[in-house]
Amino acid sequence: MPSRVDRKSKPEATQVNISGIPIGGPEVIIIAGPCAIENREQLFETAKLVHAAGANILRGGAFKPRTSPYSFQGLGEEGLKYLEEASKETGMPVVTEVLDTRQMELVCKYTDIVQIGSRSMHNYPLLKEAGKCMKPVLFKRGMMATVEEYLLAAEYILCEGNQDVILCERGIRTFDNSTRFTLDLSVVPLLKRLTHLPVIVDPSHGTGLSWMVPAMTKAAIAAGADGIMVEVHNKPLDALSDGQQSLYPEDFAQLVKDIEKVAKAIGRKLFHHKQSPV
Numbered sequence: 681m682p683s684r685v686d687r688k689s690k691p692e693a694t695q696v697n698i699s700g701i702p703i704g705g706p707e708v709i710i711i712a713g714p715c716a717i718e719n720r721e722q723l724f725e726t727a728k729l730v731h732a733a734g735a736n737i738l739r740g741g742a743f744k745p746r747t748s749p750y751s752f753q754g755l756g757e758e759g760l761k762y763l764e765e766a767s768k769e770t771g772m773p774v775v776t777e778v779l780d781t782r783q784m785e786l787v788c789k790y791t792d793i794v795q796i797g798s799r800s801m802h803n804y805p806l807l808k809e810a811g812k813c814m815k816p817v818l819f820k821r822g823m824m825a826t827v828e829e830y831l832l833a834a835e836y837i838l839c840e841g842n843q844d845v846i847l848c849e850r851g852i853r854t855f856d857n858s859t860r861f862t863l864d865l866s867v868v869p870l871l872k873r874l875t876h877l878p879v880i881v882d883p884s885h886g887t888g889l890s891w892m893v894p895a896m897t898k899a900a901i902a903a904g905a906d907g908i909m910v911e912v913h914n915k916p917l918d919a920l921s922d923g924q925q926s927l928y929p930e931d932f933a934q935l936v937k938d939i940e941k942v943a944k945a946i947g948r949k950l951f952h953h954k955q956s957p958v
């Protein structure tokens with residue numbers, strides 16, 4: 681068991697503070713937004729709707745790790761600029777993925793949280809770079825990584841001096857392909873026991889199916905997750921990436937209400953942002 685992430689080396693839970701939003705404390709948090717930033721209107725429309733529904737943090741990819749090189753790759757810096765603008769407009773902090781060590785400085789300039797995606801979990805130079813950057817890191821589990829490999833990879837980030845790491849289960853590959861991935865909710869209590877780091881769940885990539893996202897979100901909160909990250913699109917049918925797993929804004933609004941109930945049932949609360957102008 682790696683030492684810096686180990687709960688034995690730090691029995692009290694680590695809380696990562698994102699502009700006044702504590703992740704890993706008694707309250708659960710919601711990260712929502714589109715898979716990819718496609719244009720200004722799509723991002724702003726979605727951002728306003730998720731904010732009004734109760735999301736705490738806005739997500740959106742500007743550099744997309746796509747299976748096919750012919751698929752939409754993201755808007756790059758233009759997307760990061762829209763993200764920063766949407767953050768100012770709604771008051772929500774933002775998270776976006778970094779794919780390459782050469783993008784780290786640029787991405788850090790625009791974002792509050794740096795995301796390292798599933799496909800990059802084994803990219804050790806990128807992990808070291810994230811460990812040196814001064815931003816909190818949302819660190820996703822590799823789709824084929826054991827818990828030990830995942831925690832050793834997280835250790836790389838902590839070793840470089842960055843303690844603000846948020847773990848994120850996003851589904852793993854198994855023999856079954858009836859869903860996009862198999863959302864391994866059993867790692868939530870396991871990671872909470874083994875480490876002091878906050879643990880969130882991404883039920884969108886975990887299932888690949890928007891109709892299944894609400895059930896798995898509620899299950900994740902019930903299992904003890906400190907928050908969820910969910911894909912929402914103002915027009916899922918027109919999405920340039922991950923449309924089938926993206927919630928309609930109205931379904932997201934209902935989900936927030938349900939999260940509130942599940943959180944209450946297990947003695948937690950949903951973090952409420954101070955109302956800011958939209």
Ligand code: PEP
Nearest residue numbers: 741797798799820850885
């Ligand atoms: C994402 O959250 O945008 C993403 C690409 O997810 P993952 O790395 O889990 O596939």
Ligand code: MN
Nearest residue numbers: 715911921922
């Ligand atoms: Mn996606």
